[in-house]
Amino acid sequence: MGVAVPPEYTPVMEALRQMHGVTMLERRSSPYDVLIATILSQRTRDETTERVFRDVKARWPDVTSLAAADEDEVDAVIHSIGFHRQKARAIIATAKQLEERHDGQVPSSMDELLELPMVGRKTANCVLVYGFAEPAIPVDTHVHRISNRLGWVETRTPEATERVLVELLPREHWLEINQLMVSHGKTVCQPQRPRCGQCGVAPYCARAGVAE
Ligand code: SF4
Known part of the structure; x- marks a missing residue:
């Protein structure tokens, strides 16, 4: 009977690093900025998110000003992104909740992050990684697709991919995997x-589901 060979995580991560570099620490932002930007980014192109986030920060620079913002005004500023009405409501409610329950700070626990409006596991994991430099695995569409193609997971949803990756992927790779796979996927x-x-990465890739 053959012995299962574990996937080659380290060479893959090294190959990704060589192709795309490591910039996460250079680009580190405050947990609050990561939280608001990630809520705004849902189903929105990065360039659009960055521009809209800059506009929001220019008009409401901190949690206190955003908590007191008028919803119609916020909606007008973020109008170019998808789900702008829900997002306007969500970021104001988030700022209020941070003020009321967390002394204006972003909590660093998954459970507390998940209580914030429009915050699911991917957004919460992004806050942990990019805001707090806490090991976590934010699984977006790129991480989900590439992990499946590599043969690391065999899953249908990002949530399932995250569950498998946290079991399998050595913790030393958690901080980098999202950024590297997003770059690779784009x-x-x-x-x-x-x-x-x-x-x-080709020498280590199962190319599962990829047409010849
Ligand atoms: S599917 Fe192709 S492009 Fe994607 S990681 Fe594998 S070898 Fe690279």
Whole structure:
């Protein structure tokens, strides 16, 4: 009977690092900024999120001013992003909740983060990783797709992918995996046409579900 060979996490992460670099620590933001930006980013392109987030920060620079903001005004400022009405309501409610329950600070526990409006596991994990540098695995569409293609997981949903990855992936890789796979998913391992011929990860990849 053969012995199962564990997936080659470290060479894959090293190959991803070589292709895309490691910039997370350079780009580290405050937990509050990560939280608000990630709520705004849901189902929205990065460039649009960045612009809209800058506008929100310029008009309401901190938690106190955002908690007191008028919903119609916030909605007008973020109008170019999807679900702007829900997001306007959510970021104001989030700021209020931070003021009322957490002394204006963002909590650093998953359970407390999940109590905030429009905060699911992916957003909470982003706050932990990018705001607090706490090991966690934010699984978005890129992490979900690439983990499946690599053969690391065999899952249908990002939530299931996260559950498997936290069991399997050595903790030393948790802080980097989201950023590296997002970069990889945007430039090389794209949804429709993965560029396997130009991919440094190819020697370790099962290419599950990828057409020949
Ligand atoms: S070899 Fe192809 S499927 Fe595998 S990670 Fe690279 S681009 Fe994606």
